[in-house]
Amino acid sequence: MGNPDLPTPEPIVSKLIEAARVPLNHGYSVSRGVAKLREAIAARYARKWNVRLDPESEVIVTIGAKEGLAHLVMSILEPGELAVVPQPAYPIHTYSVIIAGGKLLGVSAAEPAGLLDRLEGAFSKERPKLAILSFPNNPTGACVDLNFFEELVALARRFGVFVVHDLAYADIVFDGYRAPSILEVEGAKEIAVELFSLSKSYNMAGWRVAACVGNPAAIAALTRIKSYLDYGVFQPIQLAAVVALDDCGDAAREIAEVYRARRNILVDSLASMGWRAEKPRGGMFVWAPIPERFRASGSLEFSRLLLTHAKVAVSPGIGFGEAGDGYVRFALVEDEQRIRQAARGVKAFLSGAGGGG
Ligand SMILES: Cc1ncc(COP(=O)(O)O)c(C=O)c1O
Incomplete structure (x- = not known):
């Protein structure tokens, strides 16, 4: 969430x-x-x-x-x-x-x-x-x-x-x-x-x-x-x-800065394993296209796999309507260390499942 x-x-x-x-x-x-x-x-x-x-x-x-x-x-x-x-x-x-x-x-x-x-x-x-x-x-x-x-x-x-x-x-x-x-x-x-x-x-x-x-x-x-x-x-x-x-005008700027740093860590880590997602200019999410070889089984199944094997919870894109089914949504609501840990889990899962991307 x-x-x-x-x-x-x-x-x-x-x-x-x-x-x-x-x-x-x-x-x-x-x-x-x-x-x-x-x-x-x-x-x-x-x-x-x-x-x-x-x-x-x-x-x-x-x-x-x-x-x-x-x-x-x-x-x-x-x-x-x-x-x-x-x-x-x-x-x-x-x-x-x-x-x-x-x-x-x-x-x-x-x-x-x-x-x-x-x-x-x-x-x-x-x-x-x-x-x-x-x-x-x-x-x-x-x-x-x-x-x-x-x-x-x-x-x-x-x-x-x-x-x-x-x-x-x-x-x-x-x-x-x-x-x-x-x-x-x-x-x-x-x-x-x-x-x-x-x-x-x-x-x-x-x-x-x-x-x-x-x-x-x-x-x-x-x-x-x-x-x-x-x-x-x-x-x-x-x-x-x-x-x-x-x-508290500055508080909002500081909060945005926290999400920006998390966004960079997540998107850069995904990119390093061949999973490309855009860096958004706003919001607190990363909307990532499901890697090609998992796409056919849909976002719910891919989210289940990530949860089970990488221990990472994402929102299946289908939760936002049929049009979202080719994607999963990462929420930037964990600290930088936990995001790195999550990325390691995703990497291990993707490579174990037969290569990146
Ligand atoms: C687009 C959008 N609108 C509204 C909300 C909810 O806002 P509020 O907490 O003010 O109800 C969210 C929360 O995730 C949101 O993403």
């Missing part, structure tokens, strides 16, 4: 403890998030992406990006309506559509450049209501630049498609790459929302705090459905999240 192994930065934990001692914080919170946190999220978007957000109408706090995305799709997709989700995909991108009773239209996401053409084909032919995308991508590690979003927003406006962009890996970027926000595009707010999460940027996966920002009508719809369903994130967690956003 993409479950960060490192601790949440100390100032965030301290704020949680301090806030948990205040009885006023023990009651129901507000479903859409306390004003301070919505303001801190808007301030982060202004600083990092030069995007202006109204904390009242264009920001809602969610119980992680996953919850926000699932309920958002439920609130805007009518049963039977079409949603485009590039495949392979992070499971809730696909299943939010199915849970909402919508119809899934998969397009191949082999690479971002061709993806725009395929999206245009799907938009013009099928006239879907919704498209759900995510860059840096889980599982593929694909990253895009701002011009991708410019073209996507133009297409979405032309064909009347609403776009949900999941930016869960906003800060987990390497080698000088900067992950753009779709909201940087002029006019994007008219047709798009974005999910921004603290899970990966601050090692806060278990805390369950994120935000959905952008189009006010969609934010209002999500606010409404959530007001029926939940009372928001435990207030001390929201207050600690403000500390993360306001005071």
Whole structure:
């Protein structure tokens, strides 16, 4: 799993403890998030992406990006309506559509450049209501630049498609790459929302705090459905999240650096045994094509072999849809020594099984 192994930065934990001692914080919170946190999220978007957000109408706090995305799709997709989700995909991108009773239209996401053409084909032919995308991508590690979003927003406006962009890996970027926000595009707010999460940027996966920002009508719809369903994130967690956003900017950079070093060790070790995988510019995964001679038996069987013989757990690509079946996904959630140890196990297995590659 993409479950960060490192601790949440100390100032965030301290704020949680301090806030948990205040009885006023023990009651129901507000479903859409306390004003301070919505303001801190808007301030982060202004600083990092030069995007202006109204904390009242264009920001809602969610119980992680996953919850926000699932309920958002439920609130805007009518049963039977079409949603485009590039495949392979992070499971809730696909299943939010199915849970909402919508119809899934998969397009191949082999690479971002061709993806725009395929999206245009799907938009013009099928006239879907919704498209759900995510860059840096889980599982593929694909990253895009701002011009991708410019073209996507133009297409979405032309064909009347609403776009949900999941930016869960906003800060987990390497080698000088900067992950753009779709909201940087002029006019994007008219047709798009974005999910921004603290899970990966601050090692806060278990805390369950994120935000959905952008189009006010969609934010209002999500606010409404959530007001029926939940009372928001435990207030001390929201207050600690403000500390993360306001005071811990460097922590996100340091966390990304840890993943970058792990990525290099893993990809270089695989390359040394003839197993080629790309170094992603963002995210916390390595998406590796299954070596040729194991490909026919599929990703589940290959993952089982790796687990049994190399003692290495990977995610079979098929867990992200049929389109992922030629791949396995390594999560960079072990330290450098353990990654080296894992690579040795893989090497011994591959050579024992009859040579590399
Ligand atoms: C693309 C993507 N979106 C969302 C999430 C979950 O984020 P959160 O913890 O904010 O629900 C993940 C976690 O792996 C992810 O990869």
